[in-house]
Amino acid sequence: MKLLCALLVFVASASAVKNYAGYQVLRVVPQDMEQLQRVHDLYNLLEDTVDFWKEPTKVNRPVDIMIGPNLAEDVKIELSRRGLDFSIFVEDVQTNIDNERCTDCVNTKAGFDYTVYHTSDEISQWVTDFANEQPLVTEITIGESYEKRLIKAVKISSGGSKRVIYIQGGIHAREWISPATMMYMANQLATTYDTDPEVKLMVDMYDWYIVPSLNVDxxxxxxxxxxxxxxxxxxxxxxFCVGTDLNRNYPYEWGGTGASPNKCSDTYFGATPLSGPEVFVVHNWLQQFSGNMALFIDFHNYGQLWLYPWGYTGNRNTPQPDKTDQDTLAKAATAALEAQFRTSYFVGMSGPDMYPASGASEDYGYGTLGVKYSYVVELRDEGRYGFNIPESMIENSGIETFEALKVLGTDPLN
Structure with missing residues (x-):
């Protein structure tokens, strides 16, 4: 089969934009443990050749596979050969990309538009402008990326010495809804302090550090x-393959299950722990808050999941003394989120309930930084748009996620 002997060919062009016309996303839902194992075997065979948007995790949990037109027939034949039913979940990925941004929309709001996607340069400028315009906000430069872009954060504080809440977005480059939601929530924190008693309590109780886009390059x-x-x-x-998966490059349980040593893999864990410059500089910067951090959240998409450690193992019985408290608080937060637009979230352990991923952020927050409430959150949606969430959903994502943040930020987090 061509599929089994296909060579991975990387062609880069400084000017060409890759076109995803004809790319489909297949959805497989394993019905029992035997089928789940077959999907796992297929994942191990194909992970460096095709893009698994959702990896195999549990029985009845969808597995989403993006395939290009050159491999579509072979992958479908292989699925059928293994007795795995599939549906075409996204007919054409390029169509979703084309429909992601509203090119004909006109911004009728004054100032920065929080309801559209912004480039890396625009986000960087937003940090500077936001800090200049808002009295509670300070611009923070954490360090530089590999390509020498500045990795920036905003600090939102009413003054004094307080415990720290740290949230970050955009560690995976294609997850655009994450930076957009981070900026929306930062704006809500800064601009409603004088009018919303809950927000005032949040900012008076904690110092907030928000990194909208960690993987700036x-x-x-x-x-x-x-x-x-x-x-x-x-x-x-x-x-010839470029890039490290920054969310496999953290030092806690680095290099284990769910991370790849293959440099061409999307889950390549890097040459060493913290070898990714972006993770290295944020790790060094976070050391100043040692013992004083109340909450650590890394926002991704997609899947609508709110997850806590451990992520490095699929063993639910691995000792983790705070999981009951983590679960209780996460369920309270997602209940507030769901009350807005009925967006349903699953709450659980990252490794056992999603998939094991060693060297990831939530384990780093909990295991290395010692933050009791350390989470990884998969924002909208459940797969209809995947990584290409339309701009029309940005505002609702920001509104509902901020309601969850209110629950967390008004809690003493002991």
Whole structure:
């Protein structure tokens, strides 16, 4: 079969934008443990050749596979050969990309538009402008990316010495709804402090540090070259394949299950822990808050999941003394979120309930930084749009996620 002997060929162009016309997303829902194992076997065979948008995790949990037209027939034959039913969940990925942004819309709001997607340069400028315009906001420069872009954060504080809440977005470049939601929530924190008693309590109780876009190089690349790019843009020695999966590059349980040593894989874990410059500089910067951080959240999409450690193992019985408290608080937060637009979220353990991923952020927050309430959140949606959430959904994503943040930010988080 062509599928089994296909060579991975990487062609990069400084000017060409990759076109996803004819790319489909297949959805497989394993019905029992035997089928789940067959999907796992297929994943192990294909993970470096096709893009698994959702990896195999549990019985009755969807597995989403993006395939190009050159491999579509072979993958479908292979699924059928293994007795795995599938549906075509996204007929044409390029159509979703084309419909993601509202090119004919006119911004009738004064100032920065929080309901559209913004480039990496625009986000960077927003941090500066936001800090200049809002008295509670300070611009923070964490460090530089591989391509020497500044990685910026906003600090939102009413003054004094307080415990810290840290949230970040955009560690995976193609997940555009994440930076957009981070900026929306930052704006709500800063601009409703005087009018919303809950927000005042949040800002008076904690110092908030928000990184809208951690993977600034990868994010810029999704605008210029490849909308579906995931990793950073750091070259790999001895390989033509570029990039490290920054969310497999954290030092806690680095290099284990759910992370790949293959430099061409989307889950390549990097040469060493913290070898990704973006993770390295944020790790160094976060050390100043050692013992004083109340909450750590890394926002992704998609799947509508609110997850807590451990992520490095699928073993639910691995000792984790705070999971009951983490679960209770997450369920309270997602209940507030769901009350807005009935967006349903699953709450659970990252590894056992989604899939094991070693060297990931939520384990780093909990295991390395010692933050009791450390979460990874998969924002909208459940797969209809996947990574290409239309701009029309940005505002609702911001509104509902901020309601969850209100629950967390008004809690003592002991």
């Amino acid at each position: 990868g994010y810029a690349y999704t605008w210029s070259n490849d909308r579906m790019w995931r990793k950073n843009r750091q070259p790999n020695d001895g390989s």
